[in-house]
Amino acid sequence: xxxxxxxxxxxxxxxxxxxxxxxxxxxxxxxxxxxxxxxxxxxxxxxxxxxxxxxxxxxxxxxxxxxxxxxxxxxxxxxxxxxxxxxxxxxxxxxxxxxxxxxxxxxxxxxxxxxxxxxxxxxxxxxxxxxxxxxxxxxxxxxxxxxxxxxxxxxxxxxxxxxxxxxxxxxxxxxxxxxxxxxxxxxxxxxxxxxxxxxxxxxxxxxxxxxxxxxxxxxxxxxxxxxxxxxxxxxxxxxxxxxxxxxxxxxxxxxxxxxxxxxxxxxxxxxxxxxxxxxxxxxxxxxxxxxxxxxxxxxxxxxxxxxxxxxxxxxxxxxxxxxxxxxxxxxxxxxxxxxxxxxxxxxxxxxxxxxxxxxxxxxxxxxxxxxxxxxxxxxxxxxxxxxxxxxxxxxxxxxxxxxxxxxxxxxxxxxxxxxxxxxxxxxxxxxxxxxxxxxxxxxxxxxx
Ligand SMILES: [Zn+2]
Numbered sequence: 001x002x003x004x005x006x007x008x009x010x011x012x013x014x015x016x017x018x019x020x021x022x023x024x025x026x027x028x029x030x031x032x033x034x035x036x037x038x039x040x041x042x043x044x045x046x047x048x049x050x051x052x053x054x055x056x057x058x059x060x061x062x063x064x065x066x067x068x069x070x071x072x073x074x075x076x077x078x079x080x081x082x083x084x085x086x087x088x089x090x091x092x093x094x095x096x097x098x099x100x101x102x103x104x105x106x107x108x109x110x111x112x113x114x115x116x117x118x119x120x121x122x123x124x125x126x127x128x129x130x131x132x133x134x135x136x137x138x139x140x141x142x143x144x145x146x147x148x149x150x151x152x153x154x155x156x157x158x159x160x161x162x163x164x165x166x167x168x169x170x171x172x173x174x175x176x177x178x179x180x181x182x183x184x185x186x187x188x189x190x191x192x193x194x195x196x197x198x199x200x201x202x203x204x205x206x207x208x209x210x211x212x213x214x215x216x217x218x219x220x221x222x223x224x225x226x227x228x229x230x231x232x233x234x235x236x237x238x239x240x241x242x243x244x245x246x247x248x249x250x251x252x253x254x255x256x257x258x259x260x261x262x263x264x265x266x267x268x269x270x271x272x273x274x275x276x277x278x279x280x281x282x283x284x285x286x287x288x289x290x291x292x293x294x295x296x297x298x299x300x301x302x303x304x305x306x307x308x309x310x311x312x313x314x315x316x317x318x319x320x321x322x323x324x325x326x327x328x329x330x331x332x333x334x335x336x337x338x339x340x341x342x343x344x345x346x347x348x349x350x351x352x353x354x355x356x357x358x359x360x361x362x363x364x365x366x367x368x369x370x371x372x373x374x375x376x377x378x379x380x381x382x383x384x385x386x387x388x389x390x391x392x393x394x395x396x397x398x399x400x401x402x403x404x405x406x407x408x409x410x411x412x413x414x415x416x417x418x419x420x421x422x423x424x425x426x427x428x429x430x431x432x433x434x435x436x437x438x439x440x441x442x443x444x445x446x447x448x
Pocket of ligand 1: 125
């Protein structure tokens with residue numbers, strides 16, 4: 001691996017002092033080894049490549065703490081349905097029709113989009129089958145990820161192809177953990193991924209709670225997403241979803257729940273006390289009309305918060321810039337213009353996302369010794385002028401676009417630069433996605 005010098009970018013460090021300055025950033029192997037204010041570099045290292053970054057803003061690579069790479073192939077194919085119908089009539093039949101090659105096409109398409117938009121780390125929930133393929137693609141194209149196969153052992157409307165035996169679901173998760181946890185220079189981690197409260201039995205969830213603690217890995221699930229889910233669970237189990245997961249032993253700083261739209265004040269206090277993370281998915285929540293998550297209250301209570309695009313089937317993008325912008329707008333509409341400062345939103349998309357993944361010692365900020373996971377934004381565009389250094393976070397949240405990303409580095413390696421996604425033939429990736437989607441649709445035989 002090479003020594004790369006980024007010369008004179010505007011560095012938005014997200015370090016504990018939240019410093020923003022012009023400087024030089026030196027990467028050696030997989031780490032940031034020097035950060036100097038402009039003109040102060042004393043390095044005598046032999047540099048393999050110097051990149052003139054004087055027109056760029058550089059910040060830690062974006063972290064999205066809720067993604068479904070398995071659903072990228074379903075983009076534009078599941079419109080205008082509320083969550084439970086969207087799942088039962090479209091997404092689950094599509095997922096059940098996945099083969100290894102359609103899963104590969106789906107993951108690759110999603111990875112290409114994420115890398116081109118400056119995302120360097122994801123927390124991914126897979127489908128029931130073929131999660132090895134997703135890890136293979138993550139390994140190959142460079143994204144950092146925690147993820148796992150989703151677990152489904154009960155529930156109304158689940159197609160036979162997705163319904164698992166409890167023991168089989170646990171065994172397959174453990175098998176994947178053994179192969180992939182810590183793989184690719186520590187870039188890949190396993191996360192247990194029970195789908196959501198209505199699709200998992202109590203024995204499954206209790207065992208997941210125990211196993212994750214024993215193995216030291218994360219649990220990722222959906223919780224409190226819609227009112228219908230909360231009502232269904234109340235009828236079936238006499239619990240609301242946050243209480244239910246707590247009762248099953250699924251709570252704590254190794255847990256990250258997507259959505260949290262429906263949480264009440266008591267549940268917010270419990271999430272804060274347990275240190276359970278919540279991923280805010282504003283586009284998904286808006287498009288499925290699930291509601292607006294009480295981000296201000298969650299934040300005031302000290303709940304750890306990340307941001308995520310969810311899947312392309314309900315968004316229909318995997319674009320962190322779109323999520324940041326909408327997150328800001330929604331809180332302003334609900335609580336007034338000062339509700340959620342742009343800096344707090346960039347924190348959710350970087351250092352706070354890293355905290356949700358318990359990965360903050362390695363990623364989430366530009367600091368010496370941390371992993372070289374970086375995103376560069378080109379500032380030389382009409383919509384970026386005039387720059388306001390005093391509120392650079394507003395520039396990132398409200399003016400910048402994912403198409404402004406000009407370079408993405410992970411583990412010290414460049415995986416996106418000037419339109420090229422590493423060694424990927426993007427045209428071939430798009431063609432494969434089109435072909436695999438047609439074959440999958442034929443297998444799924446969706447009607448109405
Ligand atoms: Zn989701």
